[in-house]
Amino acid sequence: MSNLVQRSSLQPQTMAEAMEFANQISKSALIPREYQGKPANTLVAIQWGMELGLAPLQALQNIAVINGKPSMYGDALLAMVRADTRCRGVKEYIEGEGDKRTAVCIIKRSHGDEIEEIKRSFSVEQAKQAGLWNKPGPWKQYPERMLQHRARGNAMRDGFADVIKGIITVEEAQDYETKDVTPPKVAVQPPKLEELMQPTSEPETPPQNEAMDAEGVFHLHVPGKLPRAFQKAEDFAVAYSAIMLKVRRAEKVSPADRRSKLHELEIANEETINRLGEEFKTEMFEKRKEFNAQLSMEAKENV
Numbered sequence: 001m002s003n004l005v006q007r008s009s010l011q012p013q014t015m016a017e018a019m020e021f022a023n024q025i026s027k028s029a030l031i032p033r034e035y036q037g038k039p040a041n042t043l044v045a046i047q048w049g050m051e052l053g054l055a056p057l058q059a060l061q062n063i064a065v066i067n068g069k070p071s072m073y074g075d076a077l078l079a080m081v082r083a084d085t086r087c088r089g090v091k092e093y094i095e096g097e098g099d100k101r102t103a104v105c106i107i108k109r110s111h112g113d114e115i116e117e118i119k120r121s122f123s124v125e126q127a128k129q130a131g132l133w134n135k136p137g138p139w140k141q142y143p144e145r146m147l148q149h150r151a152r153g154n155a156m157r158d159g160f161a162d163v164i165k166g167i168i169t170v171e172e173a174q175d176y177e178t179k180d181v182t183p184p185k186v187a188v189q190p191p192k193l194e195e196l197m198q199p200t201s202e203p204e205t206p207p208q209n210e211a212m213d214a215e216g217v218f219h220l221h222v223p224g225k226l227p228r229a230f231q232k233a234e235d236f237a238v239a240y241s242a243i244m245l246k247v248r249r250a251e252k253v254s255p256a257d258r259r260s261k262l263h264e265l266e267i268a269n270e271e272t273i274n275r276l277g278e279e280f281k282t283e284m285f286e287k288r289k290e291f292n293a294q295l296s297m298e299a300k301e302n303v
Contacts, residue, residue, distance in 0.1 A: 018043060021056070031060050037297040041065065052080060052165060064170045071173040072164075074149045081160045086110045092152065094144055099125040103147035105155040118159035122150035132175055139175075146171060218275065221268040237280045240269065241287060248291045255299035262288050 022043035035042045048070050049059020062076035088108035096102045102123040109116045127133040139146050149171040218236035219227040230236040247261050
């Protein structure tokens, strides 16, 4: 019997599964901070990882977004190249002294019966020309390691572009001039809650007058609008959840205002919610707590 341990990881099979997976993963404190509370970024990183042959958690640990573009740590890219069956070896070393000190990376790749040798280098002189030498940070603390990453990155891009799919190393991406990729904020007047609640399709039942509230009918109240009536608690719960989600996603409104609007919506429907079955009632309250937590995190990120 083989002594090898077979390992597997969760692999989403559909877009819906991937979105839910990313949403749950982004809530964890065990993933890099740049992905915490950001399910969309988490989903994109996981997708990049799948295209590169990485499991979801491997992708989140090794892919970093710098200046709005994905990059990968040099050691992880090297591991991908070594894992390719066409790789026939990687050799790295430092030679020379002073400004002539040079990092060299040699990668061998098979093409049928032929072996191609890709040799790339990066010297102290080149680092000085690029304004990198003695730059505060890794270049000052680990200069030889940074020379090595540059030589390695050049060799991998030229020899195994089809494997790394255009991704550069994090170490190189961090050397580029930082650009502000945040869209400019435009001051807008937050829309009123009733404006957010405009239905995208015809309501399931015609608007009812407040006086028609009868036992067995569940009315959905939105401040400033006539209530909508539902015969089943399930239908009310679905419509109420849809409105909460619409408020949660109203990006033109600040997180604090969205939290207030969610609370306002809950107060307006408190009597009806209390008439729901315990399961639906708990679900409504838990959903608002979840949205509030997400909005609080979003508010901290925007500070």
